[in-house]
Amino acid sequence: MEIEEKPYRLVLSIAKWIIPLVFLILSIRMITNTPDYQEPAYQVKGWFGDSSSYQEKSQKSIDKLAQKSRRNIASLESRIDKLKPVKPFIVVNTTENRFSLRNAAGDTIKTGMCSTGKNELLISGTKRIVFKTPKGIFMVRNKQQSRPWIKPDWAFIEDGLPIPSARSSERIDYATLGDYALEIGNGYMLHGTLYQRFLGLPVTHGCVRLGDKDLELIYNTLSKGSKVFIY
Amino acid sequence: MNNKLVFWIVTAVLGVCCIYILTSTVILPVFTKSALPKVVVHTVEEKEKNGKPSKNADDSADTSNGGSSKESVDKLLELKKREFLTQSRLALATEDSNYLVLDLSNKLAILELKGIVLHEAKIVKLTLSNSIKQQHAESLINWASEPFSVKNIEATIPKIVFFEKIAPKDTLEANKMSLEPKITKQGDVLVIMDFQRNLRFIISQSELPDPDGLKAITELRKSYSKLEVSRSLDALTHLNREPIKPQIEIVVSKTDATILYKALPLNPRMILKF
Structure with a gap:
């Protein structure tokens, strides 16, 4: 056993x-x-200890690093400043339908209400026309007083009218754009409006409509080449 | 008898080691990623009042002598922080898209384009996760030294709402159509953005939501917490350590939250200023 x-x-x-x-x-x-961190920049030294690699350096090398850092900051800031507008500019907020006119230094001269794109999709047969204000950075390409509006096809489609020929006088409208118009490209403009009661609301076909007094100030402040920021 | 004693000693030592490693590599990282009670973030004014280094006080760094004191290292870190931030701002300012600058020190969410401030939103409440709060300044600077690119965005409101309109057949039909603008009701906002380097950024509104908004917000939060729980469980069952997920949550007004979300491009980028 x-x-x-x-x-x-x-x-x-x-x-x-x-x-x-x-x-x-x-x-x-x-x-x-224990998985490695996917991003090399994500260093989790703090998880294992509170030591700083700079603490091991001498005062002299820290001073050198500080000087170099200061020089870099100055150079980087001057490069950012160079990107900023050198002329007065306008910032348009399409969510709130407000604008802010600023001088070259970036200080606000005037804020107020405006009207921007109504975000509408007009369907006419197979055609799809989108009415919205484009976002981004634009430039004043042209400034005109009492500029007539040359109605595009969609203006007739929207009113249920037959589309006239390209050079028809029916396309010319002297009242809609108001006293001043500033073109920002692709047919979009900053202009006046007959519908002042709609300022602050999204009602346009993509242009930025402004009240008479604001428009006059903007027209006199902005020049050709001035930046228009739309967000 | 001797054998038994050795057995129990070895088992006890290895057991303690095992529990320690389990706690430090699995349990703690999983549980400490949630926010601790209120994080105090000093504003620039507070720092100046307390005599802590501010960006205007950098000039004194060169004059100190002797070994590398904590003060001079701190000053250098402040400079490095500013340098990386400026570098990031320049990198994004050269692009044509707007970007977000999250100023944690001054509690501001700033929308910028080409270095120009388009919109400034005051942060009503700021919550930083434990994993950010516990990081050493240097590793935090390294982590936030480059702009963050988004990987995924979820929100309770749409980016853009389009109304469809059938063109009228004639002027009679056109005249019947209302000239009055169509205004959509502003929905309640919760935006959850997952950025590179595991950063989760949440924008929520300070106003109380209406019942529909509350439902949408709760659903979005629930879907994220479900995902988190399953990930944590997965990590625990596979004995993996979950990657640290720093989280920043800001509470701003409903209007600001809407503006920030709608104004940001589809793939937004963000800079952290702290």
């Missing part, structure tokens, strides 16, 4: 080490399986 029990005891004495072995394997697996 004793001869048969020996291998059984041996198995038991080996098996009891399984528990610490499992602990050991688990610990190693947890350490080795």
